[in-house]
């Protein structure tokens with residue numbers, strides 16, 4: 001799973017005018033998932049199911 005930082009850098013994720021993270025392919029706002037099995041917070045796109053991890 002890529003980090004959010006990497007997703008932003010590669011253009012897979014964009015920030016809208018309200019600083020919300022959105023999926024570049026779908027334009028959907030990313031949801032937040034707090035999975036106890038994963039380290040940190042996982043953001044996911046409800047459109048395509050892509051996931052990015054927030055580190056730190």
Ligand SMILES: [Zn+2]
Nearest residue numbers: 023026045048
């Ligand atoms: Zn998407």
